[in-house]
Amino acid sequence: MDTITTSIPSHHTSKCNCEDCFINLIASQHLAPSICDKLYDSKKEAKFKQGDVLIEEGKNIDRFLYIKDGLIKVSQMTDKNESRIISIARPHDNITLLTFFSSEKYLYTITALEDSVACSFPYQLMLDVIKSENEFAFGILNMISFASSKVINNFVRLSSKNLRGRIASILLDFADNIYKNDSFDLPLSRKEMAELIGMTVENVIRILSEFKKDGIINIDGKSIDIVNRQKLQLIANFG
Numbered sequence: 001m002d003t004i005t006t007s008i009p010s011h012h013t014s015k016c017n018c019e020d021c022f023i024n025l026i027a028s029q030h031l032a033p034s035i036c037d038k039l040y041d042s043k044k045e046a047k048f049k050q051g052d053v054l055i056e057e058g059k060n061i062d063r064f065l066y067i068k069d070g071l072i073k074v075s076q077m078t079d080k081n082e083s084r085i086i087s088i089a090r091p092h093d094n095i096t097l098l099t100f101f102s103s104e105k106y107l108y109t110i111t112a113l114e115d116s117v118a119c120s121f122p123y124q125l126m127l128d129v130i131k132s133e134n135e136f137a138f139g140i141l142n143m144i145s146f147a148s149s150k151v152i153n154n155f156v157r158l159s160s161k162n163l164r165g166r167i168a169s170i171l172l173d174f175a176d177n178i179y180k181n182d183s184f185d186l187p188l189s190r191k192e193m194a195e196l197i198g199m200t201v202e203n204v205i206r207i208l209s210e211f212k213k214d215g216i217i218n219i220d221g222k223s224i225d226i227v228n229r230q231k232l233q234l235i236a237n238f239g
Contacts, residue, residue: 021066021068021119022066022092022094022139022143023039023066023119023121026136026139026140026143027039027040027136029135029139030133030135030136030139031129031133031136035129035133038125039121039125039126039129042121042122042125043119043120043121044119044120045068045117045118045119045120046117046118046120047115047116047117048070048112048115048116048117048118049112049115050112050113050114050115050187051111051112052111052112052116053109053110053111053112054072054110054111054112054116054118055106055108055109055110056106056109057075057076057077057105057106057107057108057109058105058106059105059106060104060105060106061100061103061104061105061106061123062122062123063120063121063122063123064097064100064120064121064122064123064126065110065118065119065120066094066118066119066120066121067089067090067091067092067093067116067117067118068091068116068117068118068119069091069116069117070090070091070112070113070114070115070116070117070118071088071089071090071112071113071114071116071178071187072088072089072090072110072111072112072113072116073085073087073088073089073110073111073113073188073192073196074086074087074088074089074098074108074109074110074151075108075109075110075111075195076107076108076109077109082195083109083195084195084198085192085195085196086108086151086155087150087151087154088113088173088178088188088196090177090178093147093150094143094144094146094147097140097143097144097147098144098147098148098151100123100126100144101144113187113188114187157169158170158196158197158198159198161236161239162239163197163199163203163207163239164207164210164235164239165235165236165237165238165239166197166198166199166239167193167197167204167207167208167211168211168232168233168235168236168239169236169239170193170196170197171186171217171224171226171232172226172232172233172236174186174187174224175224175226182225182226182229183223183224183225183226184223184224185222185223185224186222186223186224187222190204190205190208211232214228214231215227215228216228216231216232216235217232
């Protein structure tokens with residue numbers, strides 16, 4: 001699987017029109033029109049297929065990415081050379097901010113879980129604007145704080161539950177916050193679910209089978225249908 005961090009297609013736009021784009025929002029509020037135009041003219045937009053690597057851990061930081069559409073996973077290699085998923089992110093989560101200032105190299109790998117669209121801005125240009133424009137920098141810091149808090153809160157929430165509660169919470173999160181439907185195709189493999197919630201693959205398979213046997217969900221490959229939402233919610237709440 002090829003990493004395409006440094007080969008984003010050259011597709012410039014004269015204006016930054018992404019709905020709810022925080023760069024557009026902060027820039028329009030705090031930057032002079034000439035600086036806004038410079039940022040907007042530098043923006044590139046690229047499409048990524050499911051499984052494409054947008055950012056690879058250990059590579060030099062060269063661009064800031066903003067997820068416009070789709071779903072991504074943020075992962076990191078452990079000391080045991082095992083992948084651990086830190087977060088599942090959707091548009092406007094601003095997850096790429098977590099690695100932007102802390103190092104010269106990307107600290108995480110970001111992979112598309114489904115076909116996605118990302119906008120990118122040159123790293124050095126973003127740094128130059130942030131260094132020279134205090135209000136813009138403060139807006140970026142607010143977004144970093146919000147993104148960090150969300151990742152930490154989700155991690156603590158899942159870690160405090162038993163294995164059944166973790167899986168129930170993940171299924172409800174996909175249904176309620178991502179697909180807005182009790183029937184959906186799970187974008188994670190069983191292995192990825194294990195990496196996300198700190199379990200073995202065998203435990204993930206076993207608990208999903210138990211949920212199906214108990215009439216809580218129907219499952220066919222990646223297709224999930226929540227049959228008994230009340231019971232699944234109880235497991236998520238008290239598991």
